[in-house]
Amino acid sequence: MAAAELFLHQGYGAVSMDAIAAKAEVSKRTVYSHFPGKDALFAAVMMGHCDSVAGIGHLHLDPDLEPEEVLSDLGRRFLPLVTSPEAVSLFRIVVAEAGRFPELGQTFFDCGPLRWVATVAPYFEEQHRCGRLHLPDPEGAAVQFMTMLKDPLHMRAILGVQQQVTEAEIEAHVKRSVESFLKLHQPV
Numbered sequence: 001m002a003a004a005e006l007f008l009h010q011g012y013g014a015v016s017m018d019a020i021a022a023k024a025e026v027s028k029r030t031v032y033s034h035f036p037g038k039d040a041l042f043a044a045v046m047m048g049h050c051d052s053v054a055g056i057g058h059l060h061l062d063p064d065l066e067p068e069e070v071l072s073d074l075g076r077r078f079l080p081l082v083t084s085p086e087a088v089s090l091f092r093i094v095v096a097e098a099g100r101f102p103e104l105g106q107t108f109f110d111c112g113p114l115r116w117v118a119t120v121a122p123y124f125e126e127q128h129r130c131g132r133l134h135l136p137d138p139e140g141a142a143v144q145f146m147t148m149l150k151d152p153l154h155m156r157a158i159l160g161v162q163q164q165v166t167e168a169e170i171e172a173h174v175k176r177s178v179e180s181f182l183k184l185h186q187p188v
Contacts, residue, residue, distance in 0.1 A: 004045045008089045012042060012097045012104055039103045046090060046111045061123035067133055068178055070123060075149050075174035078116065082150055083157045083165040091158060117142040133185045141185065148177045 002023035006015045017038055021028040035041040059077070061070050081087055090108075098105035117139055124138035124145075135141040153173055156162035 001045065001048065003041050004048070004086075007042060007045060007093060008086065011093050012038070012101060017041075039101075039107050042104065043107045043111045046108060047115075059119055061120065063123060063126035063130075067127055067182060071145065071178045071181065072174055074120065075177060076170065078146065078149050079153060079165065079170045079174065082154045083170075088157045113143075113146065116146055120145065131187050133182070134188050135185055145177070145181050148181055149174065 003015075003020045006019060006023055010019075015038070017028055017031055020038075020041065021031045024031070031041070035044065059074075061074070082091075094104055094108040098108075120142035121138040124133070124135045124141045127133040128135040128138060153162070153165050153169065157165065
């Protein structure tokens, strides 16, 4: 997608809808017929990345499966997404430009973190209801779990301390995070 390439290489503020239209070899009117503004186009880029890397658009967490299995699978999807070069670049863009473009921060939050929480919270709610886990605040637990998964690997990638996260590192971190989360939320 032309917009993704421009955003990743030039940042949000430096990219105009004219430049996107030119890069895509379509008219500006065509771009606006699909996206009402640059923030909506940036949201589409982020959602497309989440869908292509982690399959979040098609992700259904089966409440009948054991939490260890579901959360491990989720972690194996989530960590490669947030540590991928594209996601790291998008995150850096948002952090660098959210002060000048507040809608950018909100768009990122809605399409990224909030979307993951909305996917995980119903699963947690069902696990609490059936007594497998003690999760009286499913949304808070979803935020907690995603945060446990994310760092320190995401932080290393964002800061450029580590250029690429290996599958072995992801597997080990997912295992630790899932074990810790399940221990914290054992049924009472």
